Amino acid sequence: MELCVALDLPSMEENLALVNKIQNYDVWLKVGLRSYIRDGEAFLKELKAINPDFKIFLDLKLYDIPNTMADAAESIMGLGVDMFNVHASAGKRAMKTVMQRLQKYEKRPIVLAVTALTSFSNEEFKEVYNEDIDKMADRFAKDAYASGLDGVVCSAFESASIKDQTASSFMTLTPGIRPFGEDAGDQKRVADIAFAKNANVDFIVVGRPIYRADDPAKVVEKILKELQN
Numbered sequence: 001m002e003l004c005v006a007l008d009l010p011s012m013e014e015n016l017a018l019v020n021k022i023q024n025y026d027v028w029l030k031v032g033l034r035s036y037i038r039d040g041e042a043f044l045k046e047l048k049a050i051n052p053d054f055k056i057f058l059d060l061k062l063y064d065i066p067n068t069m070a071d072a073a074e075s076i077m078g079l080g081v082d083m084f085n086v087h088a089s090a091g092k093r094a095m096k097t098v099m100q101r102l103q104k105y106e107k108r109p110i111v112l113a114v115t116a117l118t119s120f121s122n123e124e125f126k127e128v129y130n131e132d133i134d135k136m137a138d139r140f141a142k143d144a145y146a147s148g149l150d151g152v153v154c155s156a157f158e159s160a161s162i163k164d165q166t167a168s169s170f171m172t173l174t175p176g177i178r179p180f181g182e183d184a185g186d187q188k189r190v191a192d193i194a195f196a197k198n199a200n201v202d203f204i205v206v207g208r209p210i211y212r213a214d215d216p217a218k219v220v221e222k223i224l225k226e227l228q229n
Contacts (some may be wrong), residue, residue: 001197001227004028004057004173005220006207012039016046018211022220023051028083030205032059044079055082057173057203061114063087066097073098073111081109085153088113088140089129095147110171113144114153115162118176134158138165145170151202156191159199173203179223180209193226 005027007015015035029047036043036058047054058081062069069086076084086098095113102108115137116125125133134157141152141162151171154162159172179193196204206223213219 001201002028002203003220003223003227004030004203004205005210006030006032006175006205007035007211008032008207009211012043012046015039015043016050018216019047019050019054021217022210023054025217025220025224026053027220027224028055028057028203030057030059030207031081033061036060041079044081048080057081057083057085058109059085061085061087062098063090064094066090066094069094070097070101074101077102077105077108083110083112085112085114086149088115088144088152092143092147095144095149099148110150112151112153112171112173113140113147113149115140115144115158116154118155118174134161138162141166141170156196156199156201156204159196159201163200168200171202172200173205174199174201175205177204177206178209179204179206179219179226193223197227 005022007029009015009018019029031044044056047056058076062072069090086095116133120133122133129136137154137158138161142165144152145166151173152162153173155176156174159174162172163170174196177191177196210216210219
């Protein structure tokens with residue numbers, strides 16, 4: 001299991017200050033919608049300048065018509081990131097189009113599909129999708145697997161079922177992780193490290209418990225030790 005640190009602070013300077021504090025650790029960095037819209041490709045270059053070994057997850061959740069998603073995916077290829085994601089609810093044709101477009105590249109990023117946002121409660125999710133989260137997450141995951149993607153973004157609560165219905169090698173990345181039982185904030189479906197381990201999660205995303213800590217590096221170190229146990 002690998003740690004992905006969410007860079008969700010209000011400014012590029014604050015995000016870079018955080019990254020400088022954890023630059024000696026083997027972690028992924030998640031650059032989300034706000035950070036990328038505000039700071040762009042220059043921010044990605046700054047991160048790599050701090051430590052070229054950092055791996056970057058560009059969390060933009062592409063959702064559009066198939067050709068536009070494939071165009072965007074091809075543009076992402078030029079950014080040098082190591083992982084990005086799309087929305088599974090865009091459909092199998094869109095996901096297949098993205099993967100077909102990327103076939104011509106010798107090396108491509110990991111591509112994941114978002115199943116259900118972890119901010120959804122089951123009731124809220126049903127209002128939109130007319131189905132329970134667990135059933136729909138499984139269905140979206142199977143669509144992503146059939147479309148040739150590498151894995152999905154899901155909650156830790158869906159990870160084990162998704163792997164059972166796809167493959168153990170089909171990756172799961174889980175946001176909403178509160179490593180040691182911290183406050184859930186605006187997330188509805190949160191889990192700790194022990195639960196994520198039991199669910200065979202491949203990547204955990206941790207944000208607030210790290211960047212709100214007095215000593216972020218100490219929290220990262222504690223998490224990494226827990227992942228190795």
